[in-house]
Amino acid sequence: MTDLENLVPSPEPAEATIITALEVGLDAIPVIGPMATRVIDHALSVRADERRHDFDMAVIAELRRLAESVDNTLTVAKVLSSDDFAATLARTQRLAAETASETKRERLARATVSTLSSSAVSRVERAQFLRYIEEFExxxxxxxxxxxxxxxxxxxxxxxxxxxxxxxxxxxxxxxxxxxxxxxxxxxxxxxxxxxxxxxxxxxxxxxxxxxxxxxxxxxxxxxxxxxxxxxxxxxxxxxxxxxx
Structure with missing residues (x-):
């Protein structure tokens, strides 16, 4: 898993998007109307992409931690073939993009990778715990x-x-x-x-x-x-x- 980080595309910095808008004079335009709305929507979309990128890197870090744990046999094939992991990742990526809390994104990353580890937590309880993570601040x-x-x-x-x-x-x-x-x-x-x-x-x-x-x-x-x-x-x-x- 040494090169997984390279598979995660780098997002366009939200700050750069906003600065570019200001440099072309949009700072003089009131925050109303379709042009301002498009600029704000784009900046927010880019910020969400940044959060998802950070989250994806956190998931990779958790995968690496699990792969290096004692008596673990985690492989890329196991990760890619796990329906639980894929379904949970799709959900947690969305949630991570919507939260401003870095610690909450870290909890979502740990919950995602927990689907691949042997645990005393049942599948039903794991799903309940994920709902807690989604709701709790x-x-x-x-x-x-x-x-x-x-x-x-x-x-x-x-x-x-x-x-x-x-x-x-x-x-x-x-x-x-x-x-x-x-x-x-x-x-x-x-x-x-x-x-x-x-x-x-x-x-x-x-x-x-x-x-x-x-x-x-x-x-x-x-x-x-x-x-x-x-x-x-x-x-x-x-x-x-x-x-x-």
């Missing part, structure tokens, strides 16, 4: 990792004092420190994401006041942990919360 995945071991995460980030005080609190109390912002800035996206994860049975997060030890109990379900394992995510304690909510 970085916040959802970070919350899954955090709730797998809140104590480990807070200890690793020098925030043990959040749960060791005498008064206790709620499961969400540490987030003011984690995000370094007032509750109004993070409470709605966090609660919305938790509700989604809870609806899929991936977490179970109580809202009542509890002791400090209760605040940091594991809240991610076995299914949620299998999803994280499927994504090959970093150890939860080492993950960082998204900077944009």
């Amino acid at each position: 970085d916040l959802h995945v970070w919350l899954l990792g955090y709730f797998a071991s809140p104590r480990a995460w807070l200890d690793a980030h020098s925030m043990s004092d959040v749960y060791t005080g005498p008064t206790g609190g709620t499961v969400l109390d540490p987030f003011a420190r984690i995000f370094g912002a007032p509750e109004a800035d993070w409470i709605t996206p966090v609660e919305t994401a938790i509700a989604t994860l809870d609806g899929y049975g991936l977490v179970s997060v109580p809202r009542q006041h509890m002791t400090g030890s209760g605040m940091v109990e594991t809240r991610t379900s076995d299914r949620g942990r299998r999803f994280l394992d499927h994504l090959h995510e970093d150890a939860p304690a080492g993950s960082e919360p998204p900077t944009e909510l």
Whole structure:
């Protein structure tokens, strides 16, 4: 697989398309009318091509990683003959072109290549996990990792004092420190994401006041942990919360 990268065509840089448009004077034209629409549509199309190119390279990197893993017999013939891989790739290429999140594209690449690996995850569950990846943003995945071991995460980030005080609190109390912002800035996206994860049975997060030890109990379900394992995510304690909510 040493030359697979050369098979992926390089996209036309979106920046170059926009600069060319500006150089011919389109910057003086209001962003209305058919000409402006065509320029914007073309620039957006090129940007989508760039994202797909980056995604294809990420898939190749994952294929290389799998090919170099212990006791693996991956061949180009196996890749090309796999209907699961081809169908998943067609879907994830489209999704990758539509997302602005680089980390989400990386998760899509790992999910694509997982169709070629021997795994305890069933075909049905793998399809469900792909739907999760499609729907979830970085916040959802970070919350899954955090709730797998809140104590480990807070200890690793020098925030043990959040749960060791005498008064206790709620499961969400540490987030003011984690995000370094007032509750109004993070409470709605966090609660919305938790509700989604809870609806899929991936977490179970109580809202009542509890002791400090209760605040940091594991809240991610076995299914949620299998999803994280499927994504090959970093150890939860080492993950960082998204900077944009």
